[in-house]
Amino acid sequence: MATSTGKQGNLTFICLIVAVATIGGFMFGYDSGAINGTQEGLRQTFGLTDTALGLTVSALLPGCALGAFMAGRFADVFGRRKVMMLAAMLFILSALGSGAAHSALVLAVARFLAGAAVGAASVLSPAYISEVTPAHIRGRLSSAQQVMIISGLTGAFLANYYLAQAAGSSLGVFWGGFPAWRWMFWVQAAPALLFLVTLLLIPESPRFLVAKGRHDEAEQVLIRLLGASAAKAKLAEITASLTADHAPSLADIRKAGASSSWAWRPIVWVGIGLAVFQQLVGINIVFYYGAVLWQAVGFSEADALKINILSGAVSILACIVSILLIDRLGRRPLLLIGSLGMTATLGTLSWCFAQASFADGHLLLPAGIGTIALIAANAYVVFFNLSWGPVMWVMLGEMFPNQMRGSALAVAGAAQWIANFAVSSSFPWLSKNIGLPVTYGAYTAFALLSFLFVRRFVQETRGIELEAMQG
Secondary structure (H helix, E strand, O other): OOOOOOOOOOHHHHHHHHHHHOHHHHHHHHHHHHHHHHHHHHHHHHOOOHHHHHHHHHOHHHHHHHHHHHHHHHHHHHOHHHHHHHHHHHHHHHHHHHHHOOOHHHHHHHHHHHHHHHHHHHHHHHHHHHHHOOHHHHHHHHHHHHHHHHHHHHHHHHHHHHHHHHHOOOOOEOHHHOEHHHHHHHOOHHHHHHHHHHHOOOOOOHHHHHHOOOHHHHHHHHHHHHOHHHHHHHHHHHHHHOOOOOOOOHHHHEOOOOOOOOOEOHHHHHHHHHHHHHHHOOOOOOOOOHHHHHHHOOOOHHHHHHHHHHHHHHHHHHHHHHHHHHOOOOHHHHHHHHHHHHHHHHHHHHHHHHOOEEEOOEEEOOOOHHHHHHHHHHHHHHHHHHOHHHHHHHHHHHOOOHHHHHHHHHHHHHHHHHHHHHHHHHHHHHHHHOOHHHHHHHHHHHHHHHHHHHHHHOOOOOOOOHHHOOO
16 A cells, blocks of 8 residues: 655545544444434333333433443553444444344333444544544544534435335334334444454554554554654654553543542543533433424425434534634634523523423424524534534544543543433433423533633643643
């Protein structure tokens, strides 16, 4: 394979392995979106109540937290690529198991395994990308992860729509005499298998290889990535950034000389803060009343899929803008812009809901307010996907020193999914007992706090080599 030396390195090879790694992001989004079309099938097949259905479906999130934590740790022991391969196998197993489930318990176990795969992919794909890309384009290539997450989500909507249309409904019979909702799970195995096979074709992270003392292998990977002239110098930098007396471990995230196991380095708490704030701004529930908002301005319920696809397209466009700006403008400015934009749009939504009334359990918005709410909700999604959506994952993958990257990702990734679960599970109770204006007001407050957090604690990482990251 021909290589080029200098700043660009072997850009073609780098882009190819990044494309493989981001399939993990696609699976992240696909697995999260596929469940939406299956819920009526699950309810009727297993006789689930609303509560039981919610618990069965949400079994994904505890698995995500565990998967993110264990993947971060296992990545330091077995390697980034091998753990991503394990995640791919879990994606396949969970897809087959969910579709074949004969009880709600089996389905919940399969969803938990899917969550473990999602959690692992969520932290390891951006970490791997950051470790194989040059600093000057690292942000752009790492941001592709968010595009793939949204593409996976949109792909799941399209696949579910096709299957439901072909069978007449999600309960209709499709191939092999099985209902369409089972095939909605089974088709996930196809991209998961592609992920597994293509992972066999990419190299291990050179940072991991150096940490394991496999310097010759690391140098060969670096030659393919950066060219022969730059490989030896980079190898020396990576070696110098690692502690010689022990392999990376969870103890590396503790402050030097600290006796308490919870006395973590400040950079770890910053990473946890970024991970948690990404969820506290309410991204996973801001469209809980999305269908109502669309109907309030004249759209029918039957247009829901087209609206989902449109929202996905808008989100992808926002991510593309982020890709174009992240290595020019920087990570920190994008986060600040996103926080201010989300504060304004969430505040607008809170005001809109304060004008609403309920009739027969349905949300009613005064004339004109529905349009304002709809615009604000879509603007919120744009600001999120321009900033906190991709940038948080980029920063988690690159902000930690080599010695502690796997361990810091373990705790930050787990914190992100725990926050996800807390926000998602609390929303129905909050909206019913406290009200939508106050609930959305809380998300507005967290968006403003995220701005202050970034201003005070987050340092810019644009263009900084991983070996120069300070802990």
